[in-house]
Amino acid sequence: MADADWGTASDFEDLNGQVAIVGVGESEHTKASGRSDLEIAAEAIEKALNDAGLTPADVDGIMFNRGAGSLFDAAAFHAHFGTKHDIWESDRGGGMVWAGTAPYAAAKAFRNRKAKVIVNSFAVAWATQRSSMTGGPGKFHAEEQFKANLEVPFGFFPQPVYFASIARRHMHEFGTTSAQLGSIAVSCRRHANRHPGAVMREKTLSLDQYLKRPFLADPLRVEDCCLISDGGGAFVMTTAERARDTPKPPVIAAGVGQARSKSGSYWSQQPDFTATPQVFCAPKAFEMAGITAADVDVLALYDPFTIAALMQIEDMGFCAKGEGGPFVEGSRLDFDGGALPYNTHGGMLSHAYVLGIAHVIELVRQLRGEAASQVGNADIAVYGGYTGHMASTLVLRRS
Amino acid sequence: MSRFPLPDVEWERTQPYFEGAVVGELRLPRCANCAGYNWFPPERCYYCDSDDLNWEACSGQGSLFSYTVVNRAFVKPFKTVTPYVTALISLAVEPRVRLVSYIVDCPPSLLEMDMPLDVVFRPLPFFDEGALFAGEAPIVVPMFRPLTAGSAS
Ligand SMILES: [Zn+2]
Numbered sequence: 148m149a150d151a152d153w154g155t156a157s158d159f160e161d162l163n164g165q166v167a168i169v170g171v172g173e174s175e176h177t178k179a180s181g182r183s184d185l186e187i188a189a190e191a192i193e194k195a196l197n198d199a200g201l202t203p204a205d206v207d208g209i210m211f212n213r214g215a216g217s218l219f220d221a222a223a224f225h226a227h228f229g230t231k232h233d234i235w236e237s238d239r240g241g242g243m244v245w246a247g248t249a250p251y252a253a254a255k256a257f258r259n260r261k262a263k264v265i266v267n268s269f270a271v272a273w274a275t276q277r278s279s280m281t282g283g284p285g286k287f288h289a290e291e292q293f294k295a296n297l298e299v300p301f302g303f304f305p306q307p308v309y310f311a312s313i314a315r316r317h318m319h320e321f322g323t324t325s326a327q328l329g330s331i332a333v334s335c336r337r338h339a340n341r342h343p344g345a346v347m348r349e350k351t352l353s354l355d356q357y358l359k360r361p362f363l364a365d366p367l368r369v370e371d372c373c374l375i376s377d378g379g380g381a382f383v384m385t386t387a388e389r390a391r392d393t394p395k396p397p398v399i400a401a402g403v404g405q406a407r408s409k410s411g412s413y414w415s416q417q418p419d420f421t422a423t424p425q426v427f428c429a430p431k432a433f434e435m436a437g438i439t440a441a442d443v444d445v446l447a448l449y450d451p452f453t454i455a456a457l458m459q460i461e462d463m464g465f466c467a468k469g470e471g472g473p474f475v476e477g478s479r480l481d482f483d484g485g486a487l488p489y490n491t492h493g494g495m496l497s498h499a500y501v502l503g504i505a506h507v508i509e510l511v512r513q514l515r516g517e518a519a520s521q522v523g524n525a526d527i528a529v530y531g532g533y534t535g536h537m538a539s540t541l542v543l544r545r546s
Numbered sequence: 547m548s549r550f551p552l553p554d555v556e557w558e559r560t561q562p563y564f565e566g567a568v569v570g571e572l573r574l575p576r577c578a579n580c581a582g583y584n585w586f587p588p589e590r591c592y593y594c595d596s597d598d599l600n601w602e603a604c605s606g607q608g609s610l611f612s613y614t615v616v617n618r619a620f621v622k623p624f625k626t627v628t629p630y631v632t633a634l635i636s637l638a639v640e641p642r643v644r645l646v647s648y649i650v651d652c653p654p655s656l657l658e659m660d661m662p663l664d665v666v667f668r669p670l671p672f673f674d675e676g677a678l679f680a681g682e683a684p685i686v687v688p689m690f691r692p693l694t695a696g697s698a699s
Contacts, residue, residue: 300552301648
């Protein structure tokens with residue numbers, strides 16, 4: 148049964164207007180590249196600094212994540228760029244939910260005069276590591292002891308199985324259909340086909356083709372699941388005042404929120420099985436930004452699976468709970484004329500599996516007017532991060 | 547240390563669950579304060595925060611909360627096991643408990659959401675002939691099958 152008490156939002160101070168994103172950069176996104184995640188992160192950071200018109204010596208803050216992917220800290224920065232100056236560092240950055248909350252940690256660092264220019268980066272070499280069996284997205288789930296004892300031996304592993312059972316329950320409770328899930332995959336693929344850096348740039352997908360594909364774990368097909376690829380991204384943040392001097396139009400962080408479910412990362416045990424913690428944090432972020440869901444011009448969601456996107460669309464209030472299926476149907480998520488332009492770079496389903504950092508980069512490009520699939524008059528963009536028991540919401544606006 | 551994908555049956559937090567299965571009992575931690583069954587085994591009751599939890603045998607009747615038919619093995623040890631049905635089972639005595647297990651004795655085409663189920667105790671499929679741990683002493687666990695008049699326990 149749904150339990151209103153199953154999660155909570157963090158109490159965040161107002162950051163509206165304090166932080167600007169002034170540079171973005173992405174590595175190449177590839178199948179197994181043989182490169183390390185640090186090399187990939189460095190490529191993305193170089194491009195982001197170039198985009199911002201800054202040099203490595205200008206960077207006095209760096210953010211990364213310890214849990215997964217690259218750990219590009221101050222030492223890695225100095226090793227790569229040959230610099231020596233003091234750099235503030237924070238491990239509350241990287242991809243996933245932290246791609247959304249990094250601006251919040253940056254705002255604090257700016258206020259406390261810890262840094263003036265902060266780079267957040269995230270990269271994975273999971274395509275490479277998977278072929279050598281040294282890591283990959285299933286690693287954590289295989290090692291946690293409750294999962295290892297009470298889920299894995301029973302075939303409830305890895306992530307596609309969790310989300311297949313969630314999708315089936317969503318279908319049962321709300322009448323969601325395969326064609327509706329497929330619409331999400333098809334829109335993402337269409338966007339990736341138009342994006343120069345997308346892994347799936349050359350491979351088209353129609354809804355008919357989708358529906359004829361076999362089930363991996365029913366009701367999910369391969370096309371409902373994210374890619375595995377090597378790649379990374381980085382974005383440069385500074386104060387809104389400093390951003391006035393940068394070459395590209397700055398993008399302003401207007402609202403941020405973060406929430407967690409009390410069932411930890413045990414999807415099997417989440418009381419409200421077909422919901423995400425976006426229900427707790429999206430309203431807070433929207434309120435901070437002074438917007439409603441109707442004001443959002445372009446949306447990017449952390450999308451390991453089609454169903455994960457569908458639930459977030461509902462939970463963020465773009466439609467009522469259970470009405471996500473009809474809401475996404477047909478081409479309603481397309482960048483050109485869709486009701487809600489969504490993952491206009493192709494997302495993790497079709498662009499690349501860089502766990503959300505490319506989503507934020509794409510939104511910055513949309514608000515600058517330089518996206519490959521540009522949404523007309525894009526003023527407000529929203530990123531939704533969702534990693535198991537945590538979710539985050541970031542509202543960005545054109546300056 | 548367990549051997550993937552086998553459970554570590556001696557890990558104290560879940561040991562009674564596996565011990566119960568050996569003697570044909572479904573055992574779960576029950577709260578002495580509010581009488582609720584808890585799952586996964588917590589340190590304190592999910593419902594009332596009491597730490598007075600004791601493992602007790604309970605009825606294995608429940609219903610099919612959700613499931614998926616896994617057609618392709620995501621990792622090697624499951625190759626000899628696919629296709630299989632992995633499911634979440636809501637218990638009749640405590641619908642807030644959601645167990646994870648296999649559905650057996652039922653072709654996938656006959657599965658229906660919320661259908662009544664009953665527990666059976668079977669060895670994990672990794673001990674079957676040709677499977678990864680064939681020939682070793684099997685680990686018996688609770689599994690579920692459709693509830694019929696004859697199977698009510
Ligand atoms: Zn209790």
